Amino acid sequence: MLKRPTSRRKSRNEAIALNLVPLLDAMVTLIAFLLFSMSFLAFVSIESPVPVAATDDLERKLDEKPLQLTLSIREATSEIWSPFQHFKPIVLENTPEGEPDLGAIHGALVGLKQKYPRESQIVLVPHAALPYDLLVGVLDAVRLLGPTDEPVYAEDERTGVDREVRRLFPDVIFGNLLGGA
């Protein structure tokens, strides 16, 4: 009579055999779904409102004479000025490549922010041929404070305590949108 294999050995073998195939199926399906559904482009945005032209506003401005910081980007130079002459206009030459000197613009604006820490608005007047790439560069230069920039402090209206300002001039309005050069 032949000896039959013991049942103990058989059961031990079955317990080890883990069926990973359904798990693998589920994971492959999930990975495929995620790969198809996700976006590999990380977008950031720069917001700008439309300038509002109102007669009351103009009269108020003529009365109050606000800073109204303006940056004009011309073909050969860039100029930072105030229509109510709060400071002497700053004229900056383009780089040898013929592009606006973003570093110099940013540096000059950081200096003005130190002088007017509570001002957040800037009027931007680019020339018609300025490429969008450079326009985004200019927007970054006027809106953001870098880690190497000198810190700017402004008094908090509610608490009266000085607080570090995180942005340079974040509210950008296009000055020549509704008309003009």
Next chain:
Amino acid sequence: MPFHRSIRVRRNRKEIRRSFDLQLTPMLDVLVIILVFLLKTAAVTSTTFTSVAGIELPVSESPDVPPESLQLIVTPEAMTLEDQRIMDFVQSAASVGTAEASYEFARGDLDEGGRRVVPLYDALVKAREKAELLRAKSKARDADGNPLPFDGVLAVQADKRIAYDTIRKVMYTAYSAGYTVFRFLALRKDF
């Protein structure tokens, strides 16, 4: 006699079983890592902004992530509003026969002294009317019980070679159609 098999047959069967014994554990490890990475990335990029082939986007250091809004894509050849091509630029007379083609607005596409883009205006008005209709039908109301007002936000995704003059025309047209806030989209610098 069921248990009367030769030793050779038993050995062969054992070998066959061994040859099919696939090691799935390392593969599972790799898949789990990929899955975790994809889930984390998917959680970070929550917006559904898409792009079109051939567009070269500028890079920005802005930390602001754009929320959902109507999207206009401007390439050197055409304009696309919410995945619908609304107009094509025409090749400029000066660039015909040259190595690098440049494009401009067709004469009939502009009005108001060349400041407003007619096909874009029509498409934006249609999109605004649709948004207002959806808001009127929606259950979401303001404090006075009125439908929520139209937000008037337009996200602009433009090729980096596009001149400001074109962007200005786009903004003026959008303003004429009732849009009051522009979101310029760019690629995140460190991505």
